[in-house]
Amino acid sequence: MLDARSPLASAYSFEAKDIAIREEGGFTLTQVAGFGKGFEKSLAEAVGKLPARIGVAQANDAFTVLRIAPQQFWCVGEAAPAGLSGECLITPLSSGRCRIRVEGAHARRTLARGSAIDFDRSAFKPGQFVMTGIHHTPVLIHCVDAEVFHVYAMRTFALAVWEWLVDAAEGLVAGN
């Protein structure tokens, strides 16, 4: 069997008071796209209820489903959705994205040093996600808990995004 290797294999986990940054891999990400309502019905049968609009994730039992474009979904789970009809255009992305867990009281301000998004508690609640940029690279930031965030970075930029987030956290910890 070929063993898998993460782009962050050479990165050390970052732990400090009020902020921790480490990789949280072990997920299967499948992008499913299509046209009209047909494909959405088939997808719902495989992954459960679909989110109505972009920006709020739908947590079902086996999958978390995110609508990332009018007719495109991300399905995050243990495995790829099975039994999808031909109308569903499937694109596996498990290798293409790397998931970084940013956690702690400084988490929101660390992210606010990367992108021009309102990360205030009142504006970015658990379940919500945003597609934005960190350090000129596209990322998807998903708020999974009050002070826990998943940052899906592009694999080839993962280490660069990681170094950026750690650098921002170090600034906060040093009182800057």
Added chain:
Amino acid sequence: MTAFRRLPGGGRIDRSRTLGFTFDGQRLFGRPGDTLASALLANGKLLVGRSFKYHRPRGFLSAGIEEPNGLFTIGEGNRAEPNIPGTMVPLSDGLVARSQNAWPSPAFDLMAVNSIAAPILGAGFYYKTFIGPFRKSWMFYEPFIRKAAGMGKADAAPDGARYDVEYGFTDVLVIGSGPAGLAAALTAGRAGAKVLLAEQDSELGGSLLAETSEALERWRTDTLAELRSLPRVTLLTRATAQGIYDGNQVTVAQHVAQGQLLHVIRARSIVHAAGSLERPLVFSNNDRPGVMLSSAVRSYLNRHAVAPAERAVLATNNDAAYSTAFALAEAGVAVTIAEERMAPAGDLLAQAAALGIAIFPNAGIADTFGGSQLKAVRLKGRHSVTIDCDVLAVSGGWNPAVHLSSHGGIKPKYDPAIAAFVPGGFAETHFGAGGTIGHFGWQACVRDGETAGKGALAACGIGKSPRAIDPPGVRDDRAYGIAVSRDPFDVSLPGKAFVDFQHDVTAKDIKVAHQEGFHSVEHLKRYTTLGMATDQGKTSNVNAIAMMAGLRGIGPEAAGTTTFRPPFSPLTVGALAGRSVGKHFRPVRRSPLHDWHARNGCTFIEAGLWMRAWYYDWAGPTPETAYVREMELVRKGVGIADVSTLGKIDVQGPDAAEFLNRVYVNGFAKLPVGKARYGVMLNDDGIVLDDGTTSRISDTQFYMTTTTAQAGEVMSWLEYLLQCHWTDLKVHVASLTDEWGGMAVSGPDSRKALELAFPEADVSNEGLPYMGVKDIPFGGTTVRLMRLSFSGELAYEVHCPANFTIALWEHILQAAAPLGIRPYGLEALASLRIEKGHVAGLELDHRNSLDDLGLGKMAAREKPYIGKELRFREAMQAPDRWSLVGLEALEPGKKLRGASILFAADDEIKGHGRGYITSVTWSTELNRFIALGLYQGGLRHEGEEIIAAFPLKNEQVRLRIVSPHFIDKEGTRLHA
């Protein structure tokens, strides 16, 4: 006899602690609560610098951000910063300050000789001279001018400070913490709005900090206490609102522990409460150390307990400055008032008399006396009496701080009632309060602040109406009573009358500018350099505008102002740059094989944002030696190369084939499943955009590859076509560049290598023919085998999900080890494709047509494709266009260089030539240097001898034009 002394009591300073600091090496002491300026004055240091052009002795004019004279280099080594106003530096223990622009010292400055040449050093003198006898004489004069210019020295050592940038969002942003700002913040805060208040000083309170009334202090401390109790209110100190940009985006630069933090704030509403700046008066020799703004004298007195030694004169044209005279008198200073107006208000006269203050009405200042320190002043008018004094406090009125409200393009307008410019209006989510809009007085400011706070709440759609603000318990505000003297300044007076203290611009300069026709305020500024110093004209612009308007016989409202631009006060470039500098300047993009390369003797090279494997040390220590050995390996055996950086795009949907048919010049509709095809795409203008191979995975799915450089462009271009114009086509595109890793296995033994690596797969010539594609299950994942060749050899590309690329790469190396397989890098990759005649980045430079690249035959004749119409523009079909040729070196000893310019054998070697060399390599097959190039008329001239010139190194070499397909023209190796 020092001009200033520390008062025994009073001031907002901590007398229990002492702070040591050095000024020009001398050890001095001050108190917490002092600024560098107040501490220097407390130590009797009045003369602190020399002026820019005339090197006249200068002391502090102000106590705030508008300071033009007291500039210092603060700190040492890599934390040293030049041109810092001493008025804005809170004193800290161990602070190091040095004076500037004076040698050997401010007190004794040899450069003061400039003032002798002063008569010819008027405004714009350098436009009228240094034209010199020779055409290049300016290059002789310039070094002297440049050495004299500039204040402070830039230190080339790296900056020790840390600069962070943080994005923030708020309902209400309040700029300034005076009475107006605090009232606005409290009003909004009480209604539950998210409020951010930015104050540039190290303490909150603004003009309240220079007052001594208990009622005002109680109001300030009570208001701050309540604000600090509200969870959604944030108060920032040492935080200057520097610029307002489109969409209510505001930069707030804050001094913090390690350096600076730039808040980039998106505010739903903004309250402008930045107050106002006092205007100096313009009279002869108005720049001596000891001449200060009245508000500065009061601030040093009340806030820092630093007062003039014995005697002070106040020159004023308004009632507001009288409070300074009264405060001085109460502190035991003998005060005289030179009142420009006919007669001040009755109550002021009474109060002055009670305090023993003499008033000379209708009497401005005619001249001042003293060398490095003010000694006496002479009044204008009937009296022309001379009065000895240590300090001359001046007040020409107050200018509302209109800078930030003008950044959005709304020009300020003149308000004759206060003889100053006020904001020209506000966007609907902006509100002005207090001094910023020309409303002076405690009651007026608090009322304004409350009104502005309510306006901001409404703009944010916050319905709750907050509790009313109770104003401070002080008497009613008194009238401002300003009356600006109308007579234009009399330049015939002997001494220099300064308008811009830091750039030494005098009233005479403005008169000369008017004589010469530089009437517009913009011309005035550029001709005299008025307002272009580090104080950005904060004490000079309005006076200059009024003087020029007077000379032109129009009002200041007609003259208008120059454009106010960010930043409000000098802002370090580092603070705006933040952390995206040095190695973080741009993100590094890494192939999934990066870590393997790093461990296996690979040298990397930048390619756009990517780091790519350039060459490996098994093949040689330098790129020149290594790539030749790597090429031989591929030509004779089998090599493996990382091609993961290729752009890879998943094209899926019922209309995918039709979509590709429109985008590529050659046909894709009938491409069979399991086959790949080389395609070229044009831009609408018929010029080549990109090329690459696209494989058909199923009826409705294609796997497209693009060049590394154009991957992002092509992706956006395909999305643009589908989403903006061809919305009828059912196609989705998704980037796979990061999802799939890729390696090229190339060479005569490449098939044997795959057989060893994938024993179950049928990789025979029939099982996997040239341009064939097949997915095979392997090691728990899917491996895509594609028989493509960039090198011209029998070759394959092996793609797999990125997570498994290193494992698969190591497996192939290990399985095919008996064949001597080794990795080869980008240099060898490029050289191999040159030998084969494949075009790449160097040839695709957005100027070439299909025919230029010898690909004209690929384009389908009947089917339409993007760029087809404009491809046939007249000059793009001309026979003499520069098109692709192969080039062989005829003089083995000479080096063949890229970027050489090509000439026919009998051409004169000058002008633009007939083309140029795009890429060069040593050919292991042909045992000589070969190259690809673009040549006028292209292969029509095959066989001809031509010249390649490289004048930068005075080299020329003879070449022959040949087919760009140097090796295996028939493609036998590809189909082996």
Added chain:
Amino acid sequence: MAKGYSVFSLLRHALKPDSPWPMAWEKPTPRSSYDVVIIGGGGHGLATAYYLAKNHGITNVAVLERNYIGSGNVGRNTTLIRSNYVIDGNTQFFEHSMKLWEGLSHELNYNCMVSQRGQIVLAVSPVQLDVFARRGNIMRLNGIDAELLDRGEVQKLLPYLDYSKDARFPIWGAIHQARAGTVRHDAVAWGYARAASQLGVHIIENCEVTGMVIDNGRITGVDTTQGRINAGKVGIAVAGHTSEVARMAGLRLPVESHILQAFVTEAVKPIVHHVVSWGAELFYLSQSDKGGLVFGGHIDGFNTYTQRGQLFKIQDVMQCAVSLMPFMSRMRLLRHWGGIQDMTPDGSPFICRTPVRDLYLNGGWCYQGFKATPASGWTFAHTIANDNEHDLNRCYSLDRFEKGRELDDYGIGNWTYKQ
């Protein structure tokens, strides 16, 4: 040759403080008609008027400026001059401009501070060094000075750059043009205005053109905020507002107006003695004679007339400055502003006749309007005077895109917002 300014004139006025200096340029009220009306009182408009009078003896000329002269891009740019163009047509035109710059202070009797301190363009990869080498080779083949510098030579000339291993894009070498440099931009507008005024040209400020009078395909005059002015010939030289003015004559042009920002720091003692340009991103910097560091980068990238730019681009330019020259992080910005660039798809200008008889177009200047000022005025005057383009500007025609004769000097492709 204009006259009147020298060190002696300065001494004369110093000794007699009350004797007034003459007006730099006259401020006449407009006549009802002129032989030639130039729309736009910027560098190109004033230079055109000067060369019409000086080279062609046409002095019955008016320059109409809607604001004060020099209020547009001539007063907003980063003052750089160079002639390092690679495309046939561009090379000769910009070298002609450089030759005119070298004698301009003499010609105008006005010190424009033409400072030929040299420009160094840094290459951040071997491939880019090749691209610059081609440019340098073409320059040398056209009698223009150029030399290739390796990393060591660059480090001796520019010790303050980031040569550490931390630099994101290492410096491989550079191309150097010693005759390139900077010119005091305001002095160019005032110098040409003064010289043209001395030859009889009328310079009319606060006079905005609001319409064109065209009958059966020929222009006979313009309507302005100071009344109608008839004209034998009309020249448009309004840079950023080219499309707005050309629209009055019914012309739709290959021009889109964009914002280019510029920045200046506080004045410090001399540290940067050259013009430094970078290859990793479009970034250019020089130190003015007053000591301020003047620099800029790319356009913001979208169509706007606002003369003010976006913060993200300001931060991007600051990041370029600090990454290339670490000492810049401590330099304090005093002011930043924007100019309206009339961008064209291939990055090259128009100096040509138009479909309307006797109406001539000078525009499309993208980043290089300032450095082209003398040659633009010189060739535009020739084109107007002779109703025919000069060899130097024949390639800058309006129909070049339809014919496929783009002049894409940087090889970026036909995009206005990416030039």
Added chain:
Amino acid sequence: MKIPCPHCGERDVSEFRYGGDASRQRPAHGTGDLKAWHDYHFTFTNPKGPHTEHWQHVLGCRQWFRLSRNTATNVIAGVVE
């Protein structure tokens, strides 16, 4: 400047990429002669006032959309369907 992405809401302009004048009518695929394609590709209205243009939310949902913005003030009227 804030751009109202129809899918992600208002975002800073740095997340977007400008796609040029959208008021120009692109000839249908396979139609239009050289002059039509030249006028479409190479000439611009370039008004100093209301302007319809293409933008892509390239750092977000990657959707293209048309926007109406006043080029004299940068005030955005809104998305154009």
